[in-house]
Amino acid sequence: MRQPDIVSETRLKALREEAARTGEIKGGGVVPGGAPFPRPNTPGYYGIPLLKEPVWTWQVPLYFFVGGAAGACAVIGFFAHVFESDPALARAALWIALGGGLLCPLLLVADLGRPSRFLYMLRVFKLAPRCPSEPGR
Amino acid sequence: MKTAAFFTDPTICIGCKACEVACKEWNQLPDDGLEWSGLSYDNTRRLGASTWRHVSFLEQKQPLGQQSTGTQEPFRWIFMSDVCKHCGNAGCLEACPTGAIVRTELGSVFVQPDVCNGCGNCVVCCPFGVIDKDQQDGRAFKCTFCYDCQLAGMIPACAKACPTQSIHFGELDELQEQARGRLEELRLRGYQDARIYDAHGTSVGGTHAFFLILGEPEAYNLPPAPEVPTVHLRAAWTSALVSAGVLFAVVCLAFVI
Numbered sequence: 072m073r074q075p076d077i078v079s080e081t082r083l084k085a086l087r088e089e090a091a092r093t094g095e096i097k098g099g100g101v102v103p104g105g106a107p108f109p110r111p112n113t114p115g116y117y118g119i120p121l122l123k124e125p126v127w128t129w130q131v132p133l134y135f136f137v138g139g140a141a142g143a144c145a146v147i148g149f150f151a152h153v154f155e156s157d158p159a160l161a162r163a164a165l166w167i168a169l170g171g172g173l174l175c176p177l178l179l180v181a182d183l184g185r186p187s188r189f190l191y192m193l194r195v196f197k198l199a200p201r202c203p204s205e206p207g208r
Numbered sequence: 209m210k211t212a213a214f215f216t217d218p219t220i221c222i223g224c225k226a227c228e229v230a231c232k233e234w235n236q237l238p239d240d241g242l243e244w245s246g247l248s249y250d251n252t253r254r255l256g257a258s259t260w261r262h263v264s265f266l267e268q269k270q271p272l273g274q275q276s277t278g279t280q281e282p283f284r285w286i287f288m289s290d291v292c293k294h295c296g297n298a299g300c301l302e303a304c305p306t307g308a309i310v311r312t313e314l315g316s317v318f319v320q321p322d323v324c325n326g327c328g329n330c331v332v333c334c335p336f337g338v339i340d341k342d343q344q345d346g347r348a349f350k351c352t353f354c355y356d357c358q359l360a361g362m363i364p365a366c367a368k369a370c371p372t373q374s375i376h377f378g379e380l381d382e383l384q385e386q387a388r389g390r391l392e393e394l395r396l397r398g399y400q401d402a403r404i405y406d407a408h409g410t411s412v413g414g415t416h417a418f419f420l421i422l423g424e425p426e427a428y429n430l431p432p433a434p435e436v437p438t439v440h441l442r443a444a445w446t447s448a449l450v451s452a453g454v455l456f457a458v459v460c461l462a463f464v465i
Contacts, residue, residue, distance in 0.1 A: 116264060116429035117247040119254055122337040126328040142452075146459050154463045184326015184346025188306075191325045195307035 127182060134178040141171025211315035212358060213380040214367065214417035215387050216289050219394060219402070221374040223249060223263055223287030230369030231261040234354065248285070254429070255290060257342035260351035261366050262290045264428055272422075274398040288419065288428055289366070289375060292317070292338045292351035296413030299436045300330035300339050300350070315380065315416050316353035324348055335412060335434035353416075380416060387420055394420075411436045 115121075148164030151157050180189040231237070237258045245251045248265035255262045265287055271277075272284035298317045301309045308323035309330060319330075319339070326346040330339050339350040354364035362368070367377035376383055387404050394402040405425050406418030412434045425432050 114424060114426035116266075116427060117250075117253075119247075119429060120337070121429050121431060123331050123334065123340050125332045126341040126343075143455060143459075146455055150459050150463045156463055182327070184328070184341055184348075185324070188323075188325035191306040191308070191323060192327070194323070195305070197305070 130178040130182040134175055134182075137171045137178065138175045141168045141175065144168040144171065211380040212353060212416065213315075213378065213383045214291060214294075214353075214364075215376040215378075215383040216291065216417065216419045217374050217376065217387075217390060218286055218288035218419065218421060219390075219399070220372045221263070221287040221289060222372055223265060223285075224371060225252075225263050226369040226371060227261040227289050227366035227375055228252060228259070228263060230365040231351075232258075234357070234365035235260065235352065255292070255338050255340075255350075257340040257345075257349040260291065260349075264288045264290055266423075266427055268423065268427070270423075272399075273394070284422075286422055288421065289370075290419075290428070290430075291366070291417050292353075293336055293407065293412075293418075294351075294353060294416035295335075295407065295436070296415065297411060297436045297438075299333040299335050299412075299438070300348075302436065302438050303329040303333035305329060312353075312355060314353065314355070314358055316355065318352055318355050319348060319350060321347060321349070333437045335431060335436060337429075384418075387418065390420060405430055407434050410434055411439045 144164040145168035148161050148168055151161035151164060176189075180186050183189055232239070237260070240252065240256070240259055243251060245253055247253065248267050250263065250265040252259055252262045265285070268284050268286065269281050270284055271282040272286075275284075277283045294316045298309070298311075300319075301311060301317055305327060306323055306325055308320045308325070310318055310320065312318045324347040326341055326348060328341050328348070330348050331341055339348050341348045354362075354366075357364055363377045367375040376386065378386075384406075391402055391404055399422060401423045403421060404418060405421050405428075406415050408414045410433055419428075419430070421428055421430070
């Protein structure tokens with residue numbers, strides 16, 4: 072159990088005085104559980120988030136991982152092939168890169184609300200892709 | 209063709225939600241469930257895939273102009289009908305990879321339902337949190353500015369239904385002029401905290417649906433300084449290219465050494 076200390080008690084006293092004087096508390100402070108305490112004057116609309124939360128499903132973070140791993144493996148395989156230091160490494164890395172590269176579009180198509188329309192992504196070409204998942208598409 | 213706009217004036221809104229109902233009727237939107245939220249009279253809570261007009265109810269402990277409520281504390285009850293802002297630079301439009309979201313000849317931002325494939329990019333790129341994806345349907349939806357009505361020479365359903373003409377519909381320039389006049393009139397009548405909210409001076413570049421609000425925009429769930437996410441595009445691509453370069457360099461080094 073938390074014992075009262077002089078710092079909290081002093082802050083509480085100041086808060087109570089501020090509350091009695093102005094009816095609201097601007098700064099942060101000690102909030103004892105269950106105390107009849109005026110709420111700080113928080114902006115916002117009933118705590119409802121202003122922005123919408125992302126609707127992306129688990130496929131998208133997995134795509135980021137698989138895509139990143141495949142890309143890095145492609146780079147490793149490329150250099151292993153160029154320097155001819157380790158043929159087994161080059162082969163394994165390029166196989167992983169190929170597998171990841173094939174898996175990525177499947178993950179992104181599975182994330183769509185209408186997967187059958189995945190080709191619509193290619194309808195238009197925007198010079199600067201505008202959103203994180205778009206380069207993959 | 210003229211540039212269409214909404215000017216929503218909460219000072220004469222009575223919170224009847226006729227705009228919400230008219231919008232759902234005209235656009236044949238499903239209901240959002242019949243639940244009591246306990247948040248004043250607002251049981252809609254926020255805009256969404258099937259809610260294109262939303263009346264906010266604000267209870268504030270300050271006087272409304274020079275009105276007296278007869279209560280111990282001053283009190284004001286504000287209603288504001290929120291809607292898609294149809295931004296000058298629309299985050300949703302810039303994010304849309306299929307080109308489903310377009311700028312119409314009326315200046316509004318329109319989602320073509322026959323093209324949208326439900327990728328969800330627009331949902332995170334709207335600085336006002338308006339557009340949302342319908343989880344059952346799979347596509348994204350928002351206010352169409354009653355594009356079909358307007359092409360037929362009619363006015364949008366919400367503006368048509370509004371019994372107090374709190375929702376003005378017309379040409380952008382004229383409505384901005386009207387809003388400035390209304391603001392001046394309210395200031396003279398003691399509404400000192402009245403202001404026009406239209407996101408001018410930000411990367412959003414002004415909106416086609418603007419509001420005359422009392423007090424802070426945060427209280428209406430409106431962002432005080434909205435920004436289109438594409439302002440971060442250059443930094444994002446720079447960091448992506450830098451990290452790709454670092455990856456190349458490190459892997460190359462690992463083989464050389």
